[in-house]
Amino acid sequence: MSRILLIEDDPAVREGLQLALSRRGHAVHAVATGEQGLERLSGASPDVVVLDLMLPGIDGxxxxxRIRATGEAPIIMLTARSDDMDVVAGLEAGADDYVVKPVQPRVLEARIRAVLRRAGGETQRAGTERTEPERHGDLTIDRAGLVISRAGTPVRLAPTELRLLLELSRAPGRVLSRGQLLESVWEHGYLGDSRLVDACVQRLRSKIEDDPAVPVYVQTVRGFGYRFGPL
Known part of the structure; x- marks a missing residue:
C-alpha cells in the first residue's frame, strides 16, 4: 500500500480523488493548502505527492x-491546461509528471503506479549493476549504490533525474530520442510529451554541469535527442 499526500484546494476534487485512490488500495492524506501540505510532509514520508498548482497562499x-529542496518524493502535479506554460514552470520547479484537469482517477492512478515502479525498480536493479563506480571526467556514477558525485562531492538528484542520468550514461555517445527516454524513464511514452524530458534535462544539467548552457555530460543532438558525454 502506497502513501499519497494529496494537496488540492477544491473540496470536490480533493474528496473525489481521495475516495477513488483509497478504493484502489492507496493510503491518502488530503489537505487543502500548501502550508498544510508542507507541514504534513515534515512529519510523514509519503511515497508520492499529488500537487495542485493553483493553491491559495503558498502556490503549488x-x-x-520546497519539497525538492528537502526531499526526494516523486511529485505529480495537477494542471488545468495541457498547453499552458504552467506545465513547463511546474516541471522546472521539480515535478516528475503531470495530469491535466478534469482529472480521471484511472489516469492519475496509472501515473502514480508508474512513478512508484520507477523508484522501486531502480533500487532493485541496483543490486544487479556493476559494482565498480564509473568515472566520466569529474563525474562518478555508482550504479550499485545509486550515488552520483562530482569531484568527490555527492550530488543530490530527484528519482527521475537519477533515472534519466543512469539511462543516458549506460552507453556514452549513444543518442536517445525524447520518445525513447519517455518510454524508458517515464514508462508512458504514448501518453507523455517532450516537455517532461526537456525540463528534467535542464534540472539535471543544473546539478552536474559547470555551465548548464554549455553542457559536457548531457549533450543535445539537435533534431534527434540527447547523448551522454564527454566523448
Missing amino acids: FEVCR
Missing part, C-alpha cells in the same frame, strides 16, 4: 520547489 510552484 513554491511547494514543489
Whole structure:
C-alpha cells in the first residue's frame, strides 16, 4: 500500500480523488493548502505527492520547489491546461509528471503506479549493476549504490533525474530520442510529451554541469535527442 499526500484546494476534487485512490488500495492524506501540505510532509514520508498548482497562499510552484529542496518524493502535479506554460514552470520547479484537469482517477492512478515502479525498480536493479563506480571526467556514477558525485562531492538528484542520468550514461555517445527516454524513464511514452524530458534535462544539467548552457555530460543532438558525454 502506497502513501499519497494529496494537496488540492477544491473540496470536490480533493474528496473525489481521495475516495477513488483509497478504493484502489492507496493510503491518502488530503489537505487543502500548501502550508498544510508542507507541514504534513515534515512529519510523514509519503511515497508520492499529488500537487495542485493553483493553491491559495503558498502556490503549488513554491511547494514543489520546497519539497525538492528537502526531499526526494516523486511529485505529480495537477494542471488545468495541457498547453499552458504552467506545465513547463511546474516541471522546472521539480515535478516528475503531470495530469491535466478534469482529472480521471484511472489516469492519475496509472501515473502514480508508474512513478512508484520507477523508484522501486531502480533500487532493485541496483543490486544487479556493476559494482565498480564509473568515472566520466569529474563525474562518478555508482550504479550499485545509486550515488552520483562530482569531484568527490555527492550530488543530490530527484528519482527521475537519477533515472534519466543512469539511462543516458549506460552507453556514452549513444543518442536517445525524447520518445525513447519517455518510454524508458517515464514508462508512458504514448501518453507523455517532450516537455517532461526537456525540463528534467535542464534540472539535471543544473546539478552536474559547470555551465548548464554549455553542457559536457548531457549533450543535445539537435533534431534527434540527447547523448551522454564527454566523448
